[in-house]
Amino acid sequence: MPAMNLVQAIQSALDFKLGDDERVLVFGEDVGLEGGVFRVTQGLQEKYGERRVFDTPLAESVIVGAGLGMAVAGLRPVLEIQFCGFIYPAMNQLVTHVSRMRNRSRGAFTVPLVIRLPYGGGIQALELHSESMEAMLAHIPGLKVVIPSTPYDAKGLLISAIESEDPVLFMEPKKVYRAFRQEVPAEAYRIPLGKASVVQSGTRLTLVAYGAMMRVARQAVELAAQEGLSVELIDLRSIYPLDTETLLESVKKTGRLAVLHEGPTSFGVAAEIIARVNEEALYWLEAPPRRITGFDTVMPLPMGEQHYMPTPERVLYELIQLHNQAE
Amino acid sequence: MPAMNLVQAIQSALDFKLGDDERVLVFGEDVGLEGGVFRVTQGLQEKYGERRVFDTPLAESVIVGAGLGMAVAGLRPVLEIQFCGFIYPAMNQLVTHVSRMRNRSRGAFTVPLVIRLPYGGGIQALELHSESMEAMLAHIPGLKVVIPSTPYDAKGLLISAIESEDPVLFMEPKKVYRAFRQEVPAEAYRIPLGKASVVQSGTRLTLVAYGAMMRVARQAVELAAQEGLSVELIDLRSIYPLDTETLLESVKKTGRLAVLHEGPTSFGVAAEIIARVNEEALYWLEAPPRRITGFDTVMPLPMGEQHYMPTPERVLYELIQLHNQAE
């Protein structure tokens, strides 16, 4: 099996679907000749031609809106928004059309569209190049929001996303793009959308994370092990639908919950997870769940980023607090 | 004291600030000659002239973006987005500029801007005229989000919002616009932003609501009283900042919490409240908190609206469940 980093795994999924299905088009700003600012689409235009893989004018609203048009006309657009911070000009298309067309037309028109969104911090980038606003997007009824944390998951989830009949926001943790390699099958495989994965089982605490924070979480779990704390680590993989069952099972076992994400605390993903756990497993909670997240502030420019992004040490601290809290 | 409905109270606040402060401008689609589709600004153009109160082209992004420009140049724009469902074309301006200019410039440029957003359902309106997406807006760092439920509060909060140095989204429950009258002082007064109000004290359950759902909540609390249930009712009034203290105090007293809102369940306001209560009052919770909210679906067109909008009876049902749940 070839070892791939996240960029290669995503590219491999795109390559497979472009080859497999004539209806698949790949487009966005700079994805053609240049292969995207992260080079995720590099070589695809050369291989599939300008009709299948192309650059668009600098205009996110029409990138998404035209994507919707193509989708209702029978194609399967896979489009890239260069950075997640540039999805906002397309917000109207997302909220008022992409997410609604199926319901509006009682299924007569569907929008099998994938929007790739490189997101997240820790790469010392310019303003608006480091945000994590998945909670905002997951709050929009009618969209699915997927965030892989590994090359293996990314390939399987992206193929499923492209084959899904629903619009999927596929958020890619930039920080992971070239961070490590993993064995990834050269051939196609699918990972179902909406299923979390228990990546390490543990007994005393449940830690939930996703995307780039999974690496931080893994390191924190190791540090915690050194302190004698057995942590169960869950990779959400999908923000909506959100795999409540897997979360509940774990919390019912460990009795203690921490949620880790980059985005702002308030109205974030952690809040939703805590609410769900409350609804169905309150009596199992032995201590107040903890949110280990970004602040309710603008993401600082690089010289302040280190305060904002949760680190393995900070997660360890929170896990220790969580553990020490009396029942 | 004159009796005013919500429309009149808001108009009275606008009238006061227009008269009081030359820097205040009121604009938006149809707010001039027509006085707005809800007639909130009726008569203001006649009184203050076209320079102070004016119609804009049909373009929300520039309505907000130009508003920001005016604000940094020393004015205090109070602008109307005709329905909250039409804020999305301006989302980029909101997220990437309005909420960030102060931080970006370390306070050198500020954006004392108010955006009035008629929101919410129950008025049998067209698609996108009935949504409640306040959670999405409250997740944006740098914005304040205020939602009055009564004419009295609306006037005092709107004056505070216009006088605030921060950008404020002032969400107006359309359903309440002409629903009832209340004594409202003719002169100016202020209600501080960020403070919830305990509108009825009770002992057994805490019910948190805001905006149009406050009327539903009040009725439900009465029904509950008939069933012998003493409910403490809190009107949030501000979604961000969110008055955690008042919530905690109540939950510590009653031990049981229900949150009522119109917007979709997942990643909604109720989730945030539950998470905060967990963090600081978990041990006081005697039963799983309940979310009484819209569904994770598109708001149905009028023939389906009755299923979606929480009713006093549905709230009663939830309160009874909450009460009956074993500790």
Next chain:
Amino acid sequence: MLTSYDPLKGKRLQILAESGRIVNRKHLPEWTDEALVEAYRLMLRARVADEKALLFQRQKRIHTLPVNKGQEAAAVGSALALEPADWMVQSYRELGAVLQKGGTIRNHLLYFKGSEWGSVHPGLPRLLPLSVPIGSQITHAAGIGHAIRYQGGSEVVICYFGDGGTSQGDFHEGLNWAAVFKCPVIFFCMNNQYAISLNRRHQTASATLAQKAVAYGMPGIQVDGNDLLAVHAATRAAAEHVRSGQGPVLIEAYTYRMGPHTTADDPSLYRPKEEEEEWAPRDPLLRLRLHLESRGLWDSAREDESRAAATAETDAAMREVDELHETPLDEIFAHQYSDRPAELRRQQAAYEAYLQWKEAR
């Protein structure tokens, strides 16, 4: 023709004058007498349905809805220039075009009673549901046109929007995209002079809306929108241009919203009665009727008969819709996703538990 009526030179295409006389034989569309009469009938049918819908709204049988009066020539004339296989991307004020395409008065009424089923037109997979956010549908048309080109099809897309719609960013982005990729789209602007209360001259400082085409390097033409023949001729020329792969076209139909914006609107707040009176004789039906009568193709008897037929059709449609009441709960959850995520199942079950409790009380 598309370039010989340069909007920058103040040119506007007119073929049929208010008097009912043909004033421009050069661009007169080749239409049989029957076809012309059919077009008039369709305009009348749209007019009657629109008038009756207003009444039904007053009777509270349906909710707030937009009013079409005055725009029938623009809607019908343009739609008739297209083929059944072509795509139609609606705004919400082209009832005549929707009927031409095969939509029904029943669906129109059902939609405004508040059912999503009003947007479902069986057998019409190329008629998009109406679009509420102004201007946003323009980008969809660009995308559909893009797909047609990609698939090597010969269909075209017609996309309707208002004068107000031209101010939205999506107008700009959609037209630009279509021009860059030479998508086969006719952008059809219904300039009815108002966006709710805002007069067209405050919407933009450009002398015409057609000249906005210059910004995208595409042809733009302004036509008398109350002149069925001019609208038809221009749309036909545009369709030919577009179908032949030369890229999109912008048409501005200069017309007038003779009624209120919607049934909830009161035009007396913002426009002078004299203006309405000035436009009254330019009524698109009146003009065409004069023309048909002058040629012996129409008379009061036929008018009465057609009106009666349209009235009967609309009444029957309303009665049918009257029978429909609430949207079944399951439908609210059924059409969100291709599957039904656990969240939705849980929420539905919880709500059904409440309904049972309520029932039992």
Next chain:
Amino acid sequence: MLTSYDPLKGKRLQILAESGRIVNRKHLPEWTDEALVEAYRLMLRARVADEKALLFQRQKRIHTLPVNKGQEAAAVGSALALEPADWMVQSYRELGAVLQKGGTIRNHLLYFKGSEWGSVHPGLPRLLPLSVPIGSQITHAAGIGHAIRYQGGSEVVICYFGDGGTSQGDFHEGLNWAAVFKCPVIFFCMNNQYAISLNRRHQTASATLAQKAVAYGMPGIQVDGNDLLAVHAATRAAAEHVRSGQGPVLIEAYTYRMGPHTTADDPSLYRPKEEEEEWAPRDPLLRLRLHLESRGLWDSAREDESRAAATAETDAAMREVDELHETPLDEIFAHQYSDRPAELRRQQAAYEAYLQWKEAR
């Protein structure tokens, strides 16, 4: 002048040819020799700061940043046409304009090292921070212009954006607003032929960007953007027009991004070397230098001296910025709101507790 160079007729204003000769005396701006030399010095200063910043980035003393090379005449020539009281709304590639306005090389470097303080220009309340979301700042310029008009001021606003920026909805909405309300704004498009990798001809199908002004009923003019004199003359004319209350103007400066998009970009992926070579002799500094030399106003000694001064300034600025390290925690919370909501106080306190724990370990 604004109307005599009609972009629809393919006209482009040039005054100073590549050879360094004046080819258009009619529109030659009245400038003293000293002022002209000063302008050149400023361009050179911007050039040197830009070149050195690229090096500093390679040395990892600052992060990714945009490269200005080739656009100095457009930036400096336009900025010099304005008054200190006028407003400047930045994009992010007009270093010369920002320096002219009074911004510092230190702030430029500090910003790209990653500090918000880089956007704070003491004593310059009318220089907005740079704007990352393409095109979005155009609406701000419209609003500032609106405020000026409302306040009865005589200031104007200059707003910079790129060729790519013209595709965004905000370009459309901002220009339309400014034209409707006759806001005193000069919309200054830096057409450097590329938006990252996308060539201008794929950005839009219009022959020029200047002609997009037609859509808004405002004058539009295309100038040779590598010609300081042409840029200056056009901006001066535009400022006069705009200041006199006649509404906004669109200027397209036809120039070339001689370097990469940013330090993270590799132009060899998307543009031919020959194209870069073709543009090399059109370098705006080269041309002006030839002109100055031909008039005895400049020589290598002065060039070396000016370069050395700019280098010293940039090095000193970099050293100063090198001393600055992390943003204090408190600042992250301090500038969100005018007050500090309880949420932020709680989050900050919790984080500080962690820092103490870490310290103690």
